[in-house]
């Protein structure tokens with residue numbers, strides 16, 4: 001029988017019962033529901049609203065229920081709409097009137113908001129840990145491949161040579177920003193709605209600051225209507241997850257390209273590849289493709305919640321029950337994607353020679369030849385044109401810039417001297433880009449240091465507890 005049966009003469013049909021239920025999804029919040037109820041009961045007793053013996057009985061029974069759930073002994077009743085009613089009705093059936101006093105001054109509206117916030121704080125913290133693990137792998141792989149030169153691209157055309165480490169660290173910074181977004185989502189969730197009751201607060205002398213402290217929230221939410229209606233913290237987390245998935249999908253796309261026969265820059269380990277049921281030779285980068293695909297799902301979760309919240313009047317509306325499925329899905333999907341990506345990168349083989357061979361194609365030295373002239377007084381625009389002619393000459397001859405003779409260079413400009421060969425050396429080209437954030441070995445080493453310093457700072461963040 002429903003906990004509100006007093007006002008009703010008929011109960012809902014089996015179908016509407018199932019249709020209206022959120023138990024299959026919010027079961028996952030059981031630990032937070034129990035944590036919230038214990039804090040509420042203790043506060044009610046401290047304020048003299050219920051007797052201390054009742055609070056003690058509630059606390060002990062809730063602990064037993066929690067253990068039963070954890071050990072798979074708890075029989076969830078399909079007739080319970082959600083985890084809150086499931087636990088409360090079990091509590092009442094175990095300890096009677098003491099259990100029936102727990103819901104004094106509380107509504108499922110502030111209860112569900114409290115549980116969701118507590119749960120999402122944990123999810124955010126766990127995502128932040130997985131994010132750090134991925135960044136650690138990127139940093140270690142960058143460090144291990146400081147000597148690898150690859151072609152840098154714009155428009156997917158060879159542009160200028162860069163260090164592979166530099167390319168990997170670009171992703172490390174993208175995930176660093178994602179960490180910041182996740183930590184902002186954590187902070188958004190870190191506020192206590194408990195005590196807002198249904199929407200207006202309550203006539204009981206509740207101490208909202210006491211439950212805030214007991215539950216480890218940073219602050220109580222100052223408006224009871226906002227407390228039960230706000231789901232922005234979920235939007236924040238899902239936006240952070242969406243952006244991070246978009247970053248992952250960009251990396252996946254490159255991993256997939258790099259693994260082709262055309263590129264041959266990397267080989268993924270067998271543990272992160274699959275074969276074909278018909279073509280014996282195939283080794284497919286399935287997991288990179290899957291992560292790329294899951295991006296659509298996580299962004300979809302965010303879209304669904306935004307649309308659900310659009311135009312909702314204050315305060316609680318049943319529409320809001322739809323909030324948890326997507327949020328939990330986005331969080332677990334991103335966490336799995338982080339872990340999968342970390343493992344995939346950690347175990348890949350990097351083909352240094354193949355990268356270098358490609359870096360030698362496509363006139364990657366052209367900018368540096370133009371800079372050679374500009375540094376010797378030729379206006380850069382003129383130098384650009386001169387090198388354009390040289391590239392055209394190479395195109396016609398089917399050779400590269402370093403196949404040209406000094407005479408060919410001189411035919412375009414007599415500023416060229418024998419030392420032009422230095423401007424054609426890929427490693428020298430890379431190492432000349434010493435500006436802060438550039439691809440020179442020295443600059444990348446400094447950058448790696450910064451990545452690691454940021455990681456150490458993030459590891460010490462408040463979300464991970466003291």
Ligand code: ARG
Pocket residue numbers: 022026081082108109112316318320321322
């Ligand atoms: N199952 C509901 C949810 O997840 C709990 C809150 C219900 N409150 C209400 N007044 N019906 O949103």
